[in-house]
Amino acid sequence: MGTNVFEKGSYLVESLSVKSSESKPILIVTPTEEGEYPVLLFFHGFLITDSAYSKLLHLISSHGYILVAPQLSTSIFTSGNEEVKSAAGITNWLVSSLGTILSSNNFKSVPNLNKVALAGHSRGGRNAFALALGYGGSLTLKFSVLIGIDPVAGLSKCLQMEPKILTYNPKSFNIGIPVAVLGTGLGIESKCCGLMPACAPEGVNHDEFFDECKPPRWHFLVKDFGHMDMLDDSSKKLSSCICKSNGGDWEPFRKCLAGILVAIMRACLDDVKEDIQVIVNNPSVSPTPIDVQYEEE
Template sequence: MLRQRRRGVSRRRHRLPVLPDKVEPDFTNLALAGHSKGGQTAFALALGFAETSLKFSCVIGIDPVAGLSICDQLKPKILSYIPRSFGLKIPIAVIGTGLGSKWKGILPPFAPNGVNHAEFFLESKPPCCYFLAKDYGHADMLDDWMIKLTSWVCKSGEGDKELMRRGVAGIVVAFMRAFLQGDSEDLNAIVKTPGVAPIQLDPVIFVEA
């Protein structure tokens, strides 16, 4: 039985997608991204709250969260509530969710107002982009099993979660193509015509440098 299970695991692992051969990282075009508290960590690292020899070319926050409330921020505290106060000269993209700040019955939101995507964008210097997936929740871009698990405690949208994943991924790719490869066609299309995205984005804001 154990041998069969191991063989099954081996076969499943073998089917996982892998990078093509001879792929090498380009550390001159390094993007930094994170979701939820990981978004706060990404911004904190870009802002220099931890020592690193890496230089980042852009930062992306996917429904970033900086704590439980304005008075209870995660450490390091990066929000100052002063517009355009982040000391970053690199492009920034913030993707928020409309339901992330909503209560789930008696349970508090995972991305409460005052420490969520809106404040991260407010404190970002140009060039910066903001996209709000208004009909989706804080965890709706995760794998289905994780969405089912978190839906007990976190407000979730009724829309197709695969469309949410595609929408978020498309924004991330378009943003990186624009600022890491100099190809702004896809990003401009999303900004000018948000309806091209598979999910409703409202608002979409692009503040150029």
């Protein structure tokens, strides 16, 4: 048995740039075909624009999902607490505004807000976890699955950003929904012979996030790629100067991440588990080598 999640999906998709009630820029990627679609709320990494993930978001959306990627911050002075508060505000904004925005821009796609996944990359992954743990306050939207893509909680175990969510106690997160954590093999490596810090430092990266999650939980390690190698090619030069990078073609990594996210969402939003079972049982189906752990409830 195989899976099609690592290839481009059958839906044509388009993107739309809008602003939230807080005047935060938001990138929406949606199928153009009429229908009702699950939603993925995606938070960007530190000082990365939401548009830098365009290829990854389009791949995911082509499988029949509406992607919402807000720009939480563009400044080094924005605190972690501020970002989580903004993330909560945008989450609540989705309930009242997403469907109206799509229809007013002549899209025939309708968001199914009973099927919503929450995800983020790097600092955005940490923000997604903080939101799911309740640090943003009361939410009017319920998430069905949480996905962290190489999440990072700070510079080191002693230098967590606020709010400090890592407890260093196994299975301590009280999230109440399935969680998937994806890590990169090169994220822990520093640049320039150690003169620059690693972009996903030990003690605050994907390993610790996964360790603190309760089952059901998945852990995927994409061994041959770096912390920012899923970004669009236009960001390659800048990102490879900051983080350890594969240095080659990043498309297999984007296909790998998109496929894993689609498989997880099919399992958790639609109870279609065949794709994720194929990946867990036979990781070699991935476009690039991965290690997989899965623990049931």
